[in-house]
Amino acid sequence: MLPSLSDCRRNWSWVFKTMSEAFPIDSVGLVSPFLEVFDEPLPLSSGDSLIGFELMVETYGELNDDASNAILVCHALSGNHHAAGKHQVDDRKSGWWDLVIGPGKPIDTNRFYVVSTNNIGGCDGSTGPSAINPATGDPWGPNFPQLGVSDWVRSQKCLADRLGIQCWAAVVGGSLGGMQALQWAVDYPDAVAHCLVFASAPGLTAQNIAFNEIARHAIISDPEWHQGHYQVEGKIPTRGLALARMLGHLTYMSADGMSDRFGRELREGSFEQDSTAEVVFQVESYLRHQGGQFSTRFDANTYVLMTRALDYFDIAQRFNGDLTATMAATQAEFFILSFSSDWRFSPVRSQELVDAALAAGRPVTYAELETDEGHDAFLLDVPGYLPLLQAYMTRVGPQPTLEQAH
Amino acid sequence: MRLDLTHIKQWIPRHSKVLDLGCGDGEFLRLLRDERGIIGTGIEIDLAQLSAAVARGLNVLQQDLDSGLPNFPDNSFDTVVMAHALQALHHPHRALENIVRIGSEAIVTFPNFGHWRCRLHLGLFGQMPVSRVMPYSWYDTPNIHFCTVKDFETLCDQLNIEIVAQDVVGVDQRDTWLARLWPNLFAVTAIFRIRRRQQR
Numbered sequence: 001m002l003p004s005l006s007d008c009r010r011n012w013s014w015v016f017k018t019m020s021e022a023f024p025i026d027s028v029g030l031v032s033p034f035l036e037v038f039d040e041p042l043p044l045s046s047g048d049s050l051i052g053f054e055l056m057v058e059t060y061g062e063l064n065d066d067a068s069n070a071i072l073v074c075h076a077l078s079g080n081h082h083a084a085g086k087h088q089v090d091d092r093k094s095g096w097w098d099l100v101i102g103p104g105k106p107i108d109t110n111r112f113y114v115v116s117t118n119n120i121g122g123c124d125g126s127t128g129p130s131a132i133n134p135a136t137g138d139p140w141g142p143n144f145p146q147l148g149v150s151d152w153v154r155s156q157k158c159l160a161d162r163l164g165i166q167c168w169a170a171v172v173g174g175s176l177g178g179m180q181a182l183q184w185a186v187d188y189p190d191a192v193a194h195c196l197v198f199a200s201a202p203g204l205t206a207q208n209i210a211f212n213e214i215a216r217h218a219i220i221s222d223p224e225w226h227q228g229h230y231q232v233e234g235k236i237p238t239r240g241l242a243l244a245r246m247l248g249h250l251t252y253m254s255a256d257g258m259s260d261r262f263g264r265e266l267r268e269g270s271f272e273q274d275s276t277a278e279v280v281f282q283v284e285s286y287l288r289h290q291g292g293q294f295s296t297r298f299d300a301n302t303y304v305l306m307t308r309a310l311d312y313f314d315i316a317q318r319f320n321g322d323l324t325a326t327m328a329a330t331q332a333e334f335f336i337l338s339f340s341s342d343w344r345f346s347p348v349r350s351q352e353l354v355d356a357a358l359a360a361g362r363p364v365t366y367a368e369l370e371t372d373e374g375h376d377a378f379l380l381d382v383p384g385y386l387p388l389l390q391a392y393m394t395r396v397g398p399q400p401t402l403e404q405a406h
Numbered sequence: 407m408r409l410d411l412t413h414i415k416q417w418i419p420r421h422s423k424v425l426d427l428g429c430g431d432g433e434f435l436r437l438l439r440d441e442r443g444i445i446g447t448g449i450e451i452d453l454a455q456l457s458a459a460v461a462r463g464l465n466v467l468q469q470d471l472d473s474g475l476p477n478f479p480d481n482s483f484d485t486v487v488m489a490h491a492l493q494a495l496h497h498p499h500r501a502l503e504n505i506v507r508i509g510s511e512a513i514v515t516f517p518n519f520g521h522w523r524c525r526l527h528l529g530l531f532g533q534m535p536v537s538r539v540m541p542y543s544w545y546d547t548p549n550i551h552f553c554t555v556k557d558f559e560t561l562c563d564q565l566n567i568e569i570v571a572q573d574v575v576g577v578d579q580r581d582t583w584l585a586r587l588w589p590n591l592f593a594v595t596a597i598f599r600i601r602r603r604q605q606r
Contacts (some may be wrong), residue, residue: 246460333465354467355477366455367468384453391461 016219026102028085045347055299056081056118056125061109069397070165074173074180080124106389121147123299142228149313153183169397170194174378185332192288195332199378201349203314210305215244216238242291254341254374336366339377410515410595422484428491432459472496478508486512493549506602515597520554520590555590571599
């Protein structure tokens, strides 16, 4: 017997219902990454070169006819190409910047074509230390050439050329991603209309480099490290990676934020007289969890390589350390944001960028957002952040003509 | 649009670079951009106001005017506007020195505490005046440095600042001719166009 009309209706409404439960209306929904293969050699800032490379890419929204609505989103140290939506309906988490990217969100996929890549040297599909070195047939491991931020930018320029994007409406990033956005504006001045730099800096401080060195040391001290050849040995230096992540994660939070979130609360055990159970603070449990998770998904050689790239980054290097001259060489408009409790990339460092832009006569908008969330704030819905970003984005990309506006 | 802003609009050259200190929601800069083609930058401390100005497509920096604006190079703007902010600053004299350093010219407006109503209020009732324009009690007000037209002129002289032009806003249009005649007594809002005194 054929199903009745009401049966059909019921079935369809069930489909719509589950879809809408899985994806809110402002989500990009289900997305699939794709691999772009480049057969041309990629010269690197170290003097080495890659004979070819692959980029794992995700895009959201549609590129318009004159390719004037493209936005490049750059990820931070531990991020990847998966910036928004989900790969599977039952994925526990959405992409790392799902808060910001989607239909009707500040980076509105109804208006923009958003491109997100996994940096080369990464461990999520793009050419990196865990890929096979064509010269030896073995994984690159620690022999993967050292990369700099400008190398990521150069690899992304190849992608832009292939996609037919001559000028990004905006290049956007936080932390290491912000450095990449800056590098884009400096290396390809006419290919960046707006440069959005959040929780970032013109270069790392000694304290920052020190934290990275401790993290690297944690990894290379792991007995499973094998001078970086752990992959060939069939081992993973998980303890070192976990420790590196615990330390990193700690520096991304603020003392006040941690007090609010964890206080001195216990996860297990108690301080009662007769209690024999081990005492575990909430904050300990949290860090252990973060470290453990990270050590199963991230590659140790990538971590070492990426933190070195961070350490070596100096946006003013080509201009003998003159930040004003650096900014004067750009053509982009700048939108710089810092977060009050971010001590890893403090507001002072963002202010340096702002002052250099002012001195160079470049258009710049700046705000320091008040929050307890520390460096991680650029990934979170902190007060005032999303409305301000939304406000800025109205000037980015193709503007409505007068007829459309009225 | 506040009356003092309509008055100063005419003093701002077309296509010039304008810095608006305490730009609020950016309404004035937007108007100057749309009507006179200026390139504007705003400074605003309040985030909600700043967001509103950013939404108008303006470049705005969140910064405290009392910081002395050391990050702004000398002569980097044609005109620096500071409307109704002088009385809220901790160091009005330093701000004045800085705005004539940053701008080739500056326009400053402030409420005139020498207005006859203020004087009458203080004289008759012996209490700080509270009005529709300045609705705060003395102990809880952003306005911590009131001055009169005469005070301002004296300060400019001390700071080697030249007054290029002067205008006033009275209670209403009818009142304005009287205020022009006797600004210290009848101006509700004083408007000064100033610049660094040329060294001879």
